[in-house]
Amino acid sequence: MIENLILKNIAKHISLDENEIIYFLSLLKEKKYPKKSIVLEEGEICRSINFVQSGTLRAFYRDSQGKESTIMFAIADWWITDMSCFINQQPAILNIETIEESHIFHLQKEDLDDLYLKIPKFERFFRIIMQNAYIREQERVIQNLSLSAEQRYHIFLKKYPQIVKQITQKQIASYLGITPEFLSMIRASKNKELFS
Amino acid sequence: MIENLILKNIAKHISLDENEIIYFLSLLKEKKYPKKSIVLEEGEICRSINFVQSGTLRAFYRDSQGKESTIMFAIADWWITDMSCFINQQPAILNIETIEESHIFHLQKEDLDDLYLKIPKFERFFRIIMQNAYIREQERVIQNLSLSAEQRYHIFLKKYPQIVKQITQKQIASYLGITPEFLSMIRASKNKELFS
DNA sequence: CGTCTATTTGAATGTACTCAAAAGCGGTGG
DNA sequence: CCACCGCTTTTGAGTACATTCAAATAGACG
Numbered sequence: 001m002i003e004n005l006i007l008k009n010i011a012k013h014i015s016l017d018e019n020e021i022i023y024f025l026s027l028l029k030e031k032k033y034p035k036k037s038i039v040l041e042e043g044e045i046c047r048s049i050n051f052v053q054s055g056t057l058r059a060f061y062r063d064s065q066g067k068e069s070t071i072m073f074a075i076a077d078w079w080i081t082d083m084s085c086f087i088n089q090q091p092a093i094l095n096i097e098t099i100e101e102s103h104i105f106h107l108q109k110e111d112l113d114d115l116y117l118k119i120p121k122f123e124r125f126f127r128i129i130m131q132n133a134y135i136r137e138q139e140r141v142i143q144n145l146s147l148s149a150e151q152r153y154h155i156f157l158k159k160y161p162q163i164v165k166q167i168t169q170k171q172i173a174s175y176l177g178i179t180p181e182f183l184s185m186i187r188a189s190k191n192k193e194l195f196s
Numbered sequence: 197m198i199e200n201l202i203l204k205n206i207a208k209h210i211s212l213d214e215n216e217i218i219y220f221l222s223l224l225k226e227k228k229y230p231k232k233s234i235v236l237e238e239g240e241i242c243r244s245i246n247f248v249q250s251g252t253l254r255a256f257y258r259d260s261q262g263k264e265s266t267i268m269f270a271i272a273d274w275w276i277t278d279m280s281c282f283i284n285q286q287p288a289i290l291n292i293e294t295i296e297e298s299h300i301f302h303l304q305k306e307d308l309d310d311l312y313l314k315i316p317k318f319e320r321f322f323r324i325i326m327q328n329a330y331i332r333e334q335e336r337v338i339q340n341l342s343l344s345a346e347q348r349y350h351i352f353l354k355k356y357p358q359i360v361k362q363i364t365q366k367q368i369a370s371y372l373g374i375t376p377e378f379l380s381m382i383r384a385s386k387n388k389e390l391f392s
Numbered sequence: 393c394g395t396c397t398a399t400t401t402g403a404a405t406g407t408a409c410t411c412a413a414a415a416g417c418g419g420t421g422g
Numbered sequence: 423c424c425a426c427c428g429c430t431t432t433t434g435a436g437t438a439c440a441t442t443c444a445a446a447t448a449g450a451c452g
């Protein structure tokens with residue numbers, strides 16, 4: 001069954017009966033995106049929170065000079081959106097694009113609000129999702145403040161090996177907040193160590 | 197009534213009847229901390245999530261060289277803890293100290309777990325608290341990646357004027373991820389502009 | 393095969409840090 | 423009450439980390 005993954009994702013934190021499952025699935029909008037397509041563009045109202053059934057996505061901020069900062073990557077079994085703009089149904093600040101062909105389930109704001117009322121267990125589910133997201137972001141803040149670019153690079157490689165396989169170094173650099181040129185130097189100096 | 201502030205804080209997102217209020221208040225442990233005292237020390241199990249009734253607190257990470265990075269400040273009406281370690285009841289990575297004399301309500305993990313079961317509305321309440329915390333941290337990540345120290349400094353001054361009054365520049369520097377010396381230079385160059 | 397983009401390399405520059413020393417400020421004890 | 427002590431803030435010189443710009447090389451894809 002194609003919905004298997006999202007149901008398993010939810011079953012990690014709450015259990016649903018058959019009717020609840022049917023109702024929940026009825027709210028989802030399934031969509032396939034080809035490689036390098038846009039799922040959310042800055043300025044557009046961010047209508048849905050998105051579950052990745054398969055594929056790889058990237059959320060990034062583009063500043064006035066056009067410089068991109070990657071905020072997060074998402075692979076199968078992850079939730080991704082521009083949370084701030086989703087919650088307030090405002091124009092997105094972030095862009096979300098596919099890196100690989102991706103299969104997404106969209107859950108729209110008004111449907112999520114209904115879901116909270118009809119099946120309050122989902123308050124618990126998303127409380128845990130938000131809690132984990134908060135903890136992850138805070139960890140990233142700590143690392144940004146206390147570690148060098150080189151240390152952050154090696155931690156990223158270790159922590160997200162499945163993601164690393166799918167993405168370019170330019171994208172890793174923009175996640176770490178450094179230039180691709182500097183990341184290249186970090187990698188070169190690492191190789192030098194191997195021969196010293 | 198002294199609990200007024202915390203009840204108002206909760207009433208922003210959910211409404212409680214009288215019995216629920218009584219039960220909720222029965223779970224809180226009230227405590228006063230003098231200026232410059234330790235509320236949580238790294239290594240110690242992080243047992244409670246804390247509501248600030250009055251005062252000013254700081255959560256910070258101390259690395260192996262002793263360098264401190266401020267993760268967050270909290271003033272009246274804010275919740276603060278080492279979320280990662282609180283959720284997993286593990287030794288704290290962060291330190292939390294008072295900057296001013298502070299009046300705190302502690303809510304322990306086991307009591308919060310009971311609260312979720314007895315009054316499921318609190319799942320909603322903390323879902324919203326976590327959601328807001330996640331959004332704030334993500335915004336900070338975006339700023340750390342895309343802005344200069346000087347820009348981040350001015351945004352901090354604008355965003356948290358009430359906090360700025362209570363804290364030293366050294367503490368602001370450690371929140372921004374720069375040295376106090378460099379913050380001093382930023383401030384000096386700002387003053388120069390005024391006369392140019 | 394050719395084109396487009398990613399990656400690497402290098403030189404010059406800028407941003408932020410370290411270390412040291414002086415100046416400012418706040419709290420405490422005599 | 424004020425003088426001293428300890429900590430914060432400022433200033434400056436020298437240095438390290440990271441960027442910009444340019445150009446060469448390598449890879450990916452139609």
